[in-house]
Amino acid sequence: MLRRAAPLLVCLGLLVVWQLASLVLKSDSFPTALEAIRAIPVVLGDKDSLVNFAASLRRMAIGFAVGVAISIPLGLSMGRSRAVASLFNPLLMVIYPVPKAALMPIIMLWLGVGDISKTLVIFLGVSLPVIYHSFEGARAVEEKMLWSGAAMGLSSTQRLVRIVLPAALPEILTGCRTGLVLALITMITSEMIARQSGAGNILFNALDMGQYDTVFAMIIIVGAMGIVLDALFERLRARLVRWSEPQFDIPLSFS
């Protein structure tokens, strides 16, 4: 009972602290929690902002899907083949520490400020954790398991798809979960840099116009979006890897 209610209590507690702090500070740029919450339906009720949200989510979904679709096979191949690993490793090592949003100016220069640039940045943000975890997962697959498959007559491609992939799935999904949150982060940052549409655009327009209640409402909405997406994904993950050993007794999510 307490465990189920704990996340709600935490949120409520934060709101109370916020409310009190803003009442004490009395700053224009720091609306009270109630004001921010009251602004949420206004934002969500606006047709224009809904179009923006839809555009954001569409880019995020495409960036995430393409990222996962490319990164899983790449990571798994890297984990099982020294040749593939040494081919891609230098490239990834260079890209890895670079903040993806920092690439945004160059990408905008080449590809414009439209969907393609933003989706590309999301794709880059998603790819690295998924590649890394797929790689680690594939490397950890027991050799004897692959031998057992080989003795049954599975070709090396079949072993990659039918043994390495399922065996590494718990690790892959951990990467996807990180990737999903990174997709949200890169989605917002890309829209903050290339301000043309999207949730990040609404947020910064509101900031420019001094609509601080909208700014805070947007932060709550985007935060809630992250929490809901993560919780949904965590449910899916738990379903898919029911067979694997439990790693935590306390689930690190709101699902």
Next chain:
Amino acid sequence: MIEIDGVSQVFQTSARQDHLALSNISLTIEDGAFVSILGPSGCGKSTLLYIVGGFVRPTAGVASMKGRAITGPGPDRGPVFQEFALFPWKSVLGNVMYGPRQQGIKRPDAEAQSRALIEMVGLKGFEDFYPKELSGGMKQRVALARTLAYHPEVLLMDEPFGALDAHTRTRLQNDLLNIWERDRKTVLFVTHSVEEAVFLSDKVVMMTRSPGRVREIIDIDLPRPRHRTELLLDPRYQKYIVEIERMFDDSGDDELR
């Protein structure tokens, strides 16, 4: 018939030095024989098994089966590993059915065969369990059933009971012999337990300490079917064990000399 002809295996150590694991092994394994490869740990006995399985290519020499050189793994040689190597995302039934399904056997037939095998290894009622829910002994029973399911001509058993407690180990040895009595497949069985080798085998191949060579081949002339309680009272059984134990002690000293 499996023939191993002048097989040597060299490994590169992490210090980039060559390590001779197997040195010029020649051996013939008759069809239907239960042959154990016995030796101290690190003598390369598992490597020899992997070479027959086609999982490892020998540095020199040839292993062949029915006159054809072994170039890779195949369903005619079914491995059972000490680590079980079950597919953890598949249920017991899913694991056992994997081989038959891979061979193109239709689902209902594969399932019926697999259920029968699961019953044979004593796991009726556990068909829908996942490997993580099973004990070590049960996992090895599943692994055995999974391998038997695709009807290999030869069973390659790599210290299959090495990770189990003494009690479970004896029970599985008994059950393995019972199952083996039904169709007398060729079995190549790697172990470092003298008692286990003598109890199970028709022939024990003793290997020397690294680099592994064939030191002695001992025919175990004991009646079958074998029962542990009878054998324990049999002086011939005791003599085999003592004789081999003594050789074991000798080969242990090699390193010190």
